[in-house]
Amino acid sequence: MSTKTFYNLPVQKQNRIIEECFKEFALHDYQQASVTRIVKKLGIAKGSIFQYFGSKKELYKFLINYAGQKKLEVSKKMLESEIDDFFEWYKKVYSYGIKFDLKYPLYSGFLYNVVRERNYEDVEAFRIDSKTQVFEFIESVLKEQQLKGKIRTDISINALAFIFYQAHTGVFDYLAYVHKVDFRENIKQGKPLFSVTEEQINELLDEFTSILKSGMQKQQQ
Amino acid sequence: MSTKTFYNLPVQKQNRIIEECFKEFALHDYQQASVTRIVKKLGIAKGSIFQYFGSKKELYKFLINYAGQKKLEVSKKMLESEIDDFFEWYKKVYSYGIKFDLKYPLYSGFLYNVVRERNYEDVEAFRIDSKTQVFEFIESVLKEQQLKGKIRTDISINALAFIFYQAHTGVFDYLAYVHKVDFRENIKQGKPLFSVTEEQINELLDEFTSILKSGMQKQQQ
DNA sequence: ATTTAAAATGACTTGGTAGTCACATTCGTT
DNA sequence: AACGAATGTGACTACCAAGTCATTTTAAAT
Numbered sequence: 407m408s409t410k411t412f413y414n415l416p417v418q419k420q421n422r423i424i425e426e427c428f429k430e431f432a433l434h435d436y437q438q439a440s441v442t443r444i445v446k447k448l449g450i451a452k453g454s455i456f457q458y459f460g461s462k463k464e465l466y467k468f469l470i471n472y473a474g475q476k477k478l479e480v481s482k483k484m485l486e487s488e489i490d491d492f493f494e495w496y497k498k499v500y501s502y503g504i505k506f507d508l509k510y511p512l513y514s515g516f517l518y519n520v521v522r523e524r525n526y527e528d529v530e531a532f533r534i535d536s537k538t539q540v541f542e543f544i545e546s547v548l549k550e551q552q553l554k555g556k557i558r559t560d561i562s563i564n565a566l567a568f569i570f571y572q573a574h575t576g577v578f579d580y581l582a583y584v585h586k587v588d589f590r591e592n593i594k595q596g597k598p599l600f601s602v603t604e605e606q607i608n609e610l611l612d613e614f615t616s617i618l619k620s621g622m623q624k625q626q627q
Numbered sequence: 628m629s630t631k632t633f634y635n636l637p638v639q640k641q642n643r644i645i646e647e648c649f650k651e652f653a654l655h656d657y658q659q660a661s662v663t664r665i666v667k668k669l670g671i672a673k674g675s676i677f678q679y680f681g682s683k684k685e686l687y688k689f690l691i692n693y694a695g696q697k698k699l700e701v702s703k704k705m706l707e708s709e710i711d712d713f714f715e716w717y718k719k720v721y722s723y724g725i726k727f728d729l730k731y732p733l734y735s736g737f738l739y740n741v742v743r744e745r746n747y748e749d750v751e752a753f754r755i756d757s758k759t760q761v762f763e764f765i766e767s768v769l770k771e772q773q774l775k776g777k778i779r780t781d782i783s784i785n786a787l788a789f790i791f792y793q794a795h796t797g798v799f800d801y802l803a804y805v806h807k808v809d810f811r812e813n814i815k816q817g818k819p820l821f822s823v824t825e826e827q828i829n830e831l832l833d834e835f836t837s838i839l840k841s842g843m844q845k846q847q848q
Numbered sequence: 849a850t851t852t853a854a855a856a857t858g859a860c861t862t863g864g865t866a867g868t869c870a871c872a873t874t875c876g877t878t
Numbered sequence: 879a880a881c882g883a884a885t886g887t888g889a890c891t892a893c894c895a896a897g898t899c900a901t902t903t904t905a906a907a908t
Contacts, residue, residue, distance in 0.1 A: 450857090452896090453899080462895095522745060555845055557845055558843055558844070562834055565831070565838065576793045613786040617842070618838070620841070663866080671886080673868095675885080675886060677866085682866080
């Protein structure tokens with residue numbers, strides 16, 4: 407299915423449609439998201455959206471690529487930069503993630519859902535793909551750091567990468583929990599997913615980094 | 628809705644029904660799980676299941692309580708025991724979780740789904756409840772350990788509790804990832820969720836614990 | 849103004865769901 | 879055996895979903 411017809415649309419209409427789709431898929435998982443509801447809200451015919459994207463599944467893929475592209479744009483420079491101090495770099499990765507959320511709350515909310523999507527029959531495969539990519543990237547960075555002697559050699563990179571991955575996907579849950587934020591409500595109202603100050607973010611990052619760096623155990627004096 | 632009629636059934640039939648329900652809800656999330664499919668597989672009338680449990684939602688709640696009860700049974704002694712060495716205790720908590728899985732793979736697989744359920748309108752509330760309970764338990768243990776001087780005082784218990792919670796719910800994902808296990812396939816075939824040796828489990832626990840205990844940073848010699 | 853191609857439309861099909869309820873069957877008690 | 883209560887049944891309702899497609903509308907080209 408080509409999205410030729412869609413791209414012939416006036417850019418403004420394209421954006422309206424995209425926004426509404428993101429909203430629907432940010433508020434519901436794949437299965438519960440309804441194309442019928444999207445077209446009703448947009449006031450366009452049902453046939454149109456299928457003309458533009460072919461099927462619900464292809465629409466979903468389109469949105470993943472679209473949001474992924476935006477995310478890449480924001481974090482590209484950061485990902486390419488040399489890693490001097492690993493933990494400082496790691497903090498930066500986080501804060502970029504949070505900046506992306508502040509800039510594109512809808513895409514961020516959508517990706518939050520994608521990562522947690524568990525609809526095996528239909529779309530689990532895309533999710534696994536993107537997970538593997540992120541995972542392997544983390545692994546490669548950690549291996550490099552281990553070679554440089556920055557990381558203990560008696561723990562498996564696998565386990566470590568997993569902790570990082572978990573922390574990475576879990577940071578939003580943590581913020582939601584601590585600051586009692588209701589993502590869905592904010593998405594509904596077109597607000598940013600959460601409102602935290604730069605300070606609060608840094609505090610959080612310092613804590614997480616410190617735990618991972620030196621452990622939680624009280625040092626003997 | 629009372630489950631009186633259900634409990635009047637021969638125990639064997641009760642168990643058959645419960646097993647099939649767990650299977651359905653372990654293989655699908657709340658929304659995609661189908662009562663129609665359950666009754667078809669059981670070869671009983673649709674009306675019966677509604678007579679037993681009232682509604683899909685109440686059936687779901689019943690299953691949560693049922694599996695939760697079983698889990699409690701397995702881990703009760705462990706949870707009540709004095710915490711001598713925290714990290715050893717923590718390892719025990721994990722291994723009990725894994726033992727529960729080996730003993731009751733179906734319930735374990737079901738609870739895996741419950742924790743990840745994101746169907747806000749219907750059942751998210753139960754999930755939040757159980758999450759808060761686990762979370763607060765972890766927090767209380769950590770606070771106690773901090774008072775005993777076993778844990779650094781310069782990191783927030785909140786953040787730490789979150790890492791533990793994440794690790795707790797994530798350990799199955801990790802095992803699935805590392806050992807390339809397909810939970811769903813195993814559930815379908817009535818097998819345990821995964822087959823790992825005691826050794827492999829201990830290795831894993833040692834790694835995770837070690838990272839959390841002393842951090843990932845290479846110590847200066 | 850006419851022709852033609854592209855785009856928009858929404859009633860319709862197909863297939864799924866949870867839940868209902870009038871009726872049939874079974875079971876325990878007198 | 880007869881009665882009455884408890885239990886089992888499955889066709890049925892009401893609903894909503896994705897996707898289709900003959901028809902209409904719009905826009906562009908001649």
